[in-house]
Amino acid sequence: MSPRHPAEPWRIKMVEPLPTTSRPHRRQALEKAGYNISLLRSEDVYIDLYTDSGTNAMSDHQWAAMMIGDESYAGARSFYRLEAAVHEYYGYEHVIPTHQGRGAENILSRMLIRPGHHIPGNMYFTTTRAHQELNGGTFHDVIIDEAHDPACEHPFKGDVDLAKLERLIHDLGPDRIPYVCVAATVNMAGGQPISLANLAEVHELARRHGILVILDAARAVENAWFIKQREPGWGEHSVAAILREICARTDGAAMSAKKDSLANIGGWLAVRDPDLAESARELVVLYEGLHTYGGMTGRDMEAIAVGIAESVREENVSARIDQVAYLGRRLAEAGLPLVRPVGGHAVCIDAGAALPQVPRDQFPAQTLAAALYLDSGVRAAERGVVSAGRDPATGHNRHPQLELIRLTVPRRVYTQSHMDLVADSAVRVHEQHAHLHSGLVFLHEPETLRFFQARFAPATSDSPI
Incomplete structure (x- = not known):
């Protein structure tokens, strides 16, 4: 019988300690970053799934x-x-x-x-x-x-x-x-x-x-x-x-x-x-x-x-995609709304479906990513209204059909245990915030690629984030 998750085609030769933080510390870091996960310092992040760009482990x-x-x-x-x-x-x-x-x-x-x-x-x-x-x-x-x-x-x-x-x-x-x-x-x-x-x-x-x-x-x-x-x-x-x-x-x-x-x-x-x-x-x-x-x-x-x-080695690309698929299965089994089929480099949670009551102009994906970080120190990426920017002709926020948070898995970096921690946190956040009615609003909005440098604040004083 094949294992639930295939063994990695490499062994660990060097390790880098990961910072562990408390919830009060993460709340302070999130507020300091203007509720923008892009502005968090790496030492305040436990598992970093913001991107797979330049974050891979070299051989x-x-x-x-x-x-x-x-x-x-x-x-x-x-x-x-x-x-x-x-x-x-x-x-x-x-x-x-x-x-x-x-x-x-x-x-x-x-x-x-x-x-x-x-x-x-x-x-x-x-x-x-x-x-x-x-x-x-x-x-x-x-x-x-x-x-x-x-x-x-x-x-x-x-x-x-x-x-x-x-x-x-x-x-x-x-x-x-x-x-x-x-x-x-x-x-x-x-x-x-x-x-x-x-x-x-x-x-x-x-x-x-x-x-x-x-x-x-x-x-x-x-x-x-x-x-x-x-x-x-x-x-x-x-x-x-x-x-x-x-x-x-x-x-x-x-x-x-x-x-x-x-x-x-x-x-x-x-x-x-x-x-x-x-x-x-x-x-x-x-x-x-x-x-x-x-x-x-x-x-x-x-x-x-x-x-x-x-x-292009078969065992390398297979292990990489299998790890992403494993995280996707964990989330799907728990009932989280995902982009299907799960892609090659990331698992994407449908934040629009997860937070249907949050208005699009209060950025459901940005809100969900902030809540995930606050829960466990996991950093994801927003891929929704904030990333889409404004229409240059009308000045209004673009509303793409996909409002996602992207859990992007770097190659050869994290273990199955890390994926389990991410899944447990995402499930917990989904259960706790299913009825959230408000999100975030801009405090500072750059003109270009605003998701990198923007700062936000909770839209209402009673927001759980």
Whole structure:
């Protein structure tokens, strides 16, 4: 009989003590942070599920590789090792390093987007849309409708609705659409994958109209695993082979190596067109650093090169997704409303369903995340109205259909016991706050990416948080 939770394919070689705190301490920390879990200090957090970006545990081989990092300003051999790894596992011809994924998004947007342009994509991501808008573009969500239904069990909720995309191209004209932005997996939908069949159709449709397809590749390895498990005809293929097939159906990619590549910092932009590559190199020198380091140290590039190879090992990606699935099962068995099916990097609780009485403009997800931290010291991430920001035309809060808190599991960091503690706390908070009628209101609201720096206060004096 197989175990309820498979054993991890690694053993612990070094430990980092975790801070334990009392409820009064956490309340004080939460108030000081303006009820924004983004502003909590790490020493006040017990289990940190805010993000899996740069928070992964690197392997002994990655740490060893860092010792041979070449810190030459120009032509560092560490860059060429990174470039070779991207060529081998992702298949793109031209690789431009950046300090992280956000740097790649900036270069891409400055290179391709002009005022009046429109960028379709399979659901927005916060920093991606911010860069698109700052360069004069407008984002359009062309994901399938099932992605906006948390309870729907569609196996590929990251798929693009081809009818929506074709209608947008017809209405706007292809000259106003520089590229289609395809995420694999889709973060804001809860880590949901796109199918290879759908991606192929997107690429063919875009190609007919002379439009590029650019991949957000941060979690493409996890997407490849879901294709292997769920898409007919791909079960016998390796994750590495499927990853190459994903990338083959795109014209370029922006990558945050802080996710799948198991590194603490770094990223890259890759394209097939040599002229675009030259434009990107010119911009990277201006905004990041020389085209052979792009804001990273040689040590970083060495760690990423090794991490790329480790990321596609079947046992590694399987253990990673199994751990997330285990947490999802614990919460589902207790009756918490979740995004289904559980995604690759996170379990997302439907805060709108968990706190139906809290008005959307009092931020149910932000409220639930604050309550979870207060209960146990677990930090989650808000992915709802606060993250969605304001409509630049009306000034009103955007109300996305998904109002979520994201329990994001870093790779190779926490044990099954940690997942059990998280589950116990989430269940307890759900039971205690099911009838909560008020949430939070802004005290300070930044204009851009407000969820990082905003400060809040309880909407009413009798709020339990």
